[in-house]
Amino acid sequence: MFFKQFYDQKLSQSSYMVACQQTNEAIIIDPKRVLDDYEEVAKAEGFNIVQATETHIHADFASGLRDAAKRFGAKLYVSDEGDEDWKYQNVPENTVFLTEGDVINVGHVELKVIHTPGHTPESISFVLTDRGGGSDEPMGIFTGDFMFVGDIGRPDLLEEAANMEGTTEEGANAMFDSLRKMEGYPDFMQIWPGHGAGSACGKSLGAVPLSTLGYELKNNWVFEYEDKGAFITELTRDQPEPPTYFAQMKKVNKEGLPEFKVREVTVGTPDTLPGQVFDLRSKEDFKKRFKKGAINVPYNQNFLQFAGWYIDYDQPMTVIGNPKDSKELQEDLASIGFDHLELIVPSDEAEKYSDDSYENISPNDIVNNHKEFNILDVRSLSEYNSGNLENAEHLHFGQLGKKDVPFDKNDKIYVHCQSGVRSAIAASVLKANGFDDIVNIEKGYAGIKEAMK
Known part of the structure; x- marks a missing residue:
């Protein structure tokens, strides 16, 4: 059997290729939209990409699933679980729709489907058994956004990003039950997640690219809870704000996109x-x-x-x-x-x-009289709640232009984030939205706290 993980650092997203070395057939799992990396590996190894699948309708990146059918002639396998609101559309006629217990055979490699809702209703995972290698034991599981290293998928994206009211509680309840499905599997089974640290699909994802079920059972916080109510409270608390493009991704991954090709710009x-x-x-x-x-x-x-x-x-x-x-x-x-x-x-x-500019200011220049200034904290809500300037107003940098800024357009506004990166972006957004007197506080909240010592 052949196995390879592809990690997109820019999106903190993992995809995979599995192949049977006896038949040279390969499948790609959760493919990103730009398919060149998979083609390059397949050619180098002498494989034919004959199948493609994914764990759910993604919200954080554009899927390459349908492009894989067009480019490689791959047969597609997609979830048929969940409700009617999240069924795949515009897929080839020979697409196979999967439910719990179904099996995808990649040569002599077996991928068995488990329905693992919680992140989304249609989410499925794939348990891999290397039959060609003579094994009857599962080697690992492709969990998508169900389970990560050190965390699990957030249940609130449909509500937060797609405005589907009530889905957070439904997802959290389903996630608790999905975790119970892991109890019958051996500790040595590997966990192959869909994301790593930096992804907004969870709140405490680990930076290690894979794990084992036994390790997660002992170290992942989600397995500490036997009480469903306490589990749901913790799961839904302090999730990061989802980027606004997530709503677009749910739509286009459900309905499909034109085949991507690089062009002259x-x-x-x-x-x-x-x-x-x-x-x-x-x-x-x-x-x-x-x-x-x-x-x-x-x-x-x-x-x-x-x-x-x-x-x-x-x-x-x-x-x-x-x-x-x-x-x-x-x-x-x-x-x-x-x-x-x-x-x-x-x-x-x-x-x-060029027709505009803005000013930077050192934390030392405001620390003694910051209470006299209009200060806008553009960090995440969890960062703000963990410590802030008492007179600072809060609005996440990504929500500028979408939510009301708590100052007038003729006010002089001092903007800060944690280190000075996001506040510089925020300064440009505020300028673009008609706030003319903007000052960016260098080094952000960390610099301010240091200057206060």
Whole structure:
């Protein structure tokens, strides 16, 4: 048997390839939308990708499931569990719809379906047994967003991201029952999760890429609870705010997207910039001179985690950045379902459009009289609740422009996050929404607390 985990650092997302080395047949599990990595490995190993499946309708990235059918001719296997609101649409006619107890055979490798609702109603997991290797014991389980290393999937995304009222409590109840299904499996069974640390699909995901059931039974907090009510209270407490693009992902992964292909994107400096504008320069360069209305999200490993809060899927996009990044940028945006990058303005041409700036200030300059200032804390709610300036108002940086800012547009507003990264993004968003007098507090809350010592 062949096994490989693919980890997308930008989305904290894991996908997998399993193959039978006797028949050279391979399946990909929870594939991301850009399929090149799977094709490269399959070619190197001499495998044919004949099947593709996923554990549930994902909310945090755009699935490559349907593209796998088009590109590789792979037969698709999808969940038929859950209610009618979350059934797969627009899949090939030969797609197999799975329920508990069904089996996918990949050559002589067996994947048995377990219905593990809680994160979503249709969530399933796959227990792998290497029959070709002569084993009758399960080697591991692909858990998707059911179980992570050190955590489990949050039950509130349908309510928080897709506005499906009441689904949080239903999901939490279902998750408690799903965990009981693990009791009959051996401790040595490996856990192959769908995400790692940094994902918003849970609140305390571990950074280790895989685990064992025995280890999780002893160390994962979820197995400490025998009382369902106490378990539900803890599970639903302090979950991170879900990025706004999650709602779009649930929709497009349910209904499907056009096949992704890299294309030539126009590079230039027209008089009018089409659609929404994202400035990918560093915060240090951006603050000096920028086009008002542009959102400043530096192009680095955290780009998708931040940009996903602000993308308007109904508009084309202009970016101010490096034209050499065009292919990678298209692939990154495609991974959260956005295919409408229309223009790249070279960073060294940004001055042509610059008409605004904002000020940075040191924590030392405000610490003695911060109570006199209008302070906006743009960290997560859990960060804010763990410690804050008593006169600070709170609004998550990703919710700026969507919820009312607790200050007037003519007020001078001092913005901070934890370290100064998110507040710089927030400064650009506030500027774009008509708040003209913005000051970014360098080094954030950590710097403020240090200056108070």
